[in-house]
Amino acid sequence: MNILLQNLINGLTLGSIYSLVALGLTLVYGILHIPNFAHGALYMVGAFMTYFFMVDLGAHYWIAMLGSGAVVAALGVLCERLVFHPLRHSPPIHDKIAAIGILLFLEALVQMLWGADFRRMSSPFTGVMNIQGLIIPEQRALIIAGAAVLVVGLQLFLRRTMTGSTILAMAQNREGAFLVGIDANRVAMMTFAISGMLAAFAATLYAPINLVYPAMGHLVIMKAFVIIIIGGMGSIPGAVIGGMIIxxxxxxxxxxxxxxxxxxxxxxxxxxxLSIRPQGLFTKGAH
Amino acid sequence: MWLKLAALLTRPATKYVFIALALVFPLVAQNEYQIYVMASAFVWAIAVYGLNIITGYCGQLNLAHGGFFALGAYTLGLLTADYSWSYWPAFVAALAMTAVVGFFVGIVSLRLKEHYFAIFTLCVGFIMYMLMDKWEELTHGPVGVRNIAPPNGFGLVDFTETTPIYYLVLVFLMLTMWFIGRLSRSLLGRTFTAIRNGDELAQSLGINLMRNKVLAFVLSTTFAGLAGALYAGMVRFIGPEDANVLHTFDMITYLLVGGIGTLSGPLVGTIGIVWLTQSLQFMEEYRMILFGPLLVFLVIFFPRGIVGSFLSWLHRRTQGKAEAAAKAQQSRDTTGRRVNNNA
Incomplete structure (x- = not known):
């Protein structure tokens, strides 16, 4: 029984991380209809920035996390401005190839600056909690709690604030959003910033129980794609549920x-x- | 002057010049290593031609292409090393294997469109990589496959030497280019282009989407398998890293630099980039720092690559010349008429 519970906790930890990464991916897809292959690279850069702030500059874990979030958010905005904005009228295959270009560039850059070694990054939360024989490392508890806070925070931002609603509006209906005067550029930049920030936070939360290395984003991003296909591309609850399933x-x-x-x-x-349901599990009608 | 020179390049006879150049290359190369690099560029070019069928002509971004390349290499490698087949039967088996697996992956994945297809094939490529890495009983896992048989020369030629294998690969490259040339001019090739330009439109012309897409996919994976089998016979050591998705990204770079959907683009792009990386040795590891932004730059400013941009430049110039000539002719005519009127 305890072993099962232990595995469920592990599943919840993994699911939390996957959900955060998939959320960023699904937000960008919802607004711009770009499958952002570079998202995994943003996740990886997030881990390295935290490592840089924490180990090289000696900042506190939380400060490092915020700093990394800010840097990766800026990087996301930069990608949108320099790459995806000029490509907005191109055939969809170009977006994908450009995203792959960004991914390759960021990975090679990080590898040049920090090398390809596997690094350890320890957070201040190294203890374990023992609840009636069930052992939960503090970092895992932090991941679950952190992800929950971020998901709820994102929901509140999207539903309760004007700025957040513009993102939802544009995801629901592009032309309608333009008609009521929503600035597409602003929404696109904001979406990329949020998406990058979520990736950086996810990486910072997960890195202490994993390793930091330039190729760390590969598996995570592919799983995030699996998640948003299962959950329906562009769907926010779908990303969370899909993340938990995986x-x-x-x-x-x-x-x-x-x-x-x-x-x-x-x-x-x-x-x-996909062999049984080419349209995904939770999507209604044709895609 | 330049225009005339450029127009020469598009003449059908030009290809014989290039074939002649390829034939004498081993004689003028400074060392064996250069011949080897050229031969491996040819192998990659064959794979890129395969990718060009499904991605360039048919418009579906297949991210499992590197996986199929490795599948061909592994089929040949395992059959010759572990089951002591000789090279050519294993070679045919490798082609059959990639075609059959390509067919089954195709009928499932091609029901999906655009992004879904790209992501699905990315996952398929990754599953192939994982199987090669983890299924140790069959694939030897991370150790890889050694003692792969070289192509059998039947006592006439020794294909463990660099120059003979160069010519062997060259023959296969020329066969590939001949086939793709025929394909792109045939009804089938035009059908693929019609699918790229619009699913619905193609369907309304009576094109069976699924059948043609699967055909394009199987052709493309078979060429990947061909390249993989040649690669295994040439390098004679393969490992799971050959299925790494980075190789697919490399091939996309070659294709895009050369010119996606063009006939000579894959060759131009592959040879150009392979030699560029070779001449900048320090770049081997960090080449993506240059190639990543290059990909982005190309899709934004020159989405048609070297060959595509060259052709449209040529077309514009000749068009411009013809228009200018027509205009001059017209103005001469009108002046002439005016003169007549005056008279």
């Missing part, structure tokens, strides 16, 4: 089926789901 499947599958193949599970799940 997180739990991976934690349980990795334990009960095979640890070697745990990373294949998400992709196999996608292949099976």
């Amino acid at each position: 997180g739990f499947t991976e934690a349980l599958g990795g334990f009960y089926l095979s640890n070697d193949y745990k990373d294949v599970i998400a992709f196999a799940l996608l292949v099976v789901i």
